[in-house]
Amino acid sequence: MTDQVIGRQSAHALINFFDDQHPPLGDFMRDVEEGLSATPRSIPPVYFYDQEGSALFDQITELPEYYVTRTELDLLGKISSELSLRAGAGAVVIEPGSGSSVKIRTLLDALGDASGYVGLDISRDHLIAACEDLARDYPDVAIGAVCANFTAGLKLDHLPLPDGRRLIFFPGSTIGNFEPADARAVLAGFRSGMRKGDAVLIGADRVKDEQILVDAYDDAAGVTAAFNLNLLERIRSELGATLNVEDFTHKSIWNTELQRIEMHLVAQRRTEIELNGKVHVFEVGETLHTENSHKFTPTSFQLLAESAGYTVVKHWSDQAELFSLYWLEPNWEA
Ligand SMILES: C[S@@+](CC[C@H](N)C(=O)[O-])C[C@H]1O[C@@H](n2cnc3c(N)ncnc32)[C@H](O)[C@@H]1O
Known part of the structure; x- marks a missing residue:
């Protein structure tokens, strides 16, 4: 079930829509009870x-030791013209786990003429505030917010999205937070919201010292x-x-x-x-x-992407090989 508030006269006046898919909240207690009772214990x-x-987390991204964010942002800036060419005019960017929607600014600047952006996060209030900030700064992009759990696949068909190519943006090596089988399921779940011509731009941290x-x-x-x-x-x-x-x-x-x-x-x-x-x-x-x-090597990441039904169309890395970005497209024959 989803609640949709569409239009600029909504309670969230700056964004085009807010779609609440009500990710289950009662699970925190159950997961902590199970995690504390398990051997080894985990949450x-x-x-x-x-x-x-x-x-x-926002403070972590600015720490000197945390090379991940600045390296990925630099890389996004460096490859901006290629990204713009690949995405084409009027792309609609969808960001699962959008958090503060900071990196998306670099991507929207790189694309130049994106027609839409959808931030999707489980943390409702933070999501709305971040999307409203973005809408203030990018008045020409139709911005929507979806409160959902991205591990349940992407449910996008009912959203009032512009027509352009959909680009799923999954930065920050969030994919690395999942066990390999779950990472495969998350990537395969993204495919459920994709059509022919759509792509995934994903950041993956590298094995290093x-x-x-x-x-x-x-x-x-x-x-x-x-x-x-x-x-x-x-x-x-x-x-x-x-x-x-x-x-x-x-x-x-x-x-x-x-x-x-x-x-x-x-x-x-x-x-x-x-x-x-x-x-x-x-x-x-x-x-x-x-x-x-x-953490991934280009080879281990390619194996993961292929096992989830994608082709790695392009791979970029910084000079020190700290971090990689990949352009994936669904392998429709898989
Ligand atoms: C590490 S932050 C990444 C933020 C941003 N994409 C970036 O790279 O700067 C992870 C975000 O993902 C969200 N998140 C984590 N697991 C999620 C899930 N299963 N479904 C939806 N959002 C999730 C968190 O609420 C958080 O805002």
């Missing part, structure tokens, strides 16, 4: 992004630590858990075998999280695994 990263988490990776997820200023620990604050304040946030510290680890950075919350002393009448005991050093960020 899905989607719960990082409340108002505070989204604001902390271990220290660069570990530092990018454990900055000296402690912002990533605050981002990770905010999850415990949410569990305490929103789910009514009893816990001591100070008993945990943030840690980032490079897992060579699985080619990923892992973020953990590590118990510094024997401690407990009590949730819904159940007590979960953490011994010293026990961890709660909160995020994976898989």
